[in-house]
Structure formats: C-alpha cells, structure tokens
Amino acid sequence: MKKIRCRDLGSSCRFEAKAKSLEQLVPLMEDHARFKHDLKFLSLEIEDLIRERAQSVGESQKEKE
Numbered sequence: 331m332k333k334i335r336c337r338d339l340g341s342s343c344r345f346e347a348k349a350k351s352l353e354q355l356v357p358l359m360e361d362h363a364r365f366k367h368d369l370k371f372l373s374l375e376i377e378d379l380i381r382e383r384a385q386s387v388g389e390s391q392k393e394k395e
C-alpha cells in the first residue's frame with residue numbers, strides 16, 4: 331500500500347489518498363485536485379512529487395530478510 335497526503339504536496343488540506351501502488355495513487359490525487367482544488371490537470375511536477383513523497387504502509391514484513 332502507498333499513501334500520500336495532500337499536505338505532502340504543499341497544500342494545507344487534510345486529504346489523504348491510499349492505493350495499492352503508485353500507479354493507482356496518482357489518479358486518486360488527480361481526482362482530488364480536480365474536484366477540491368479546481369486544478370484541471372496534474373502537472374508532471376506534482377506527479378513526480380507524489381512518486382517521491384508517497385509512503386509505504388502495511389508492508390513492513392518485506393524487510394525481514
């Protein structure tokens with residue numbers, strides 16, 4: 331699972347998106363930005379920020395090796 335907060339992208343909004351992968355996370359934030367922040371599209375810059383700042387959640391067993 332990946333998660334990203336709107337705050338991580340420089341907003342003061344409390345929205346938080348969670349998805350199984352980054353590929354699914356980006357469109358979630360895109361929808362959110364479109365409806366809540368009136369952005370017509372997500373710039374590549376923001377998309378990069380999402381990829382960079384998204385946190386992994388619930389995958390802690392992976393690092394046991």
Ligand SMILES: [Zn+2]
Nearest residue numbers: 336343345366
């Ligand atoms: Zn927001």
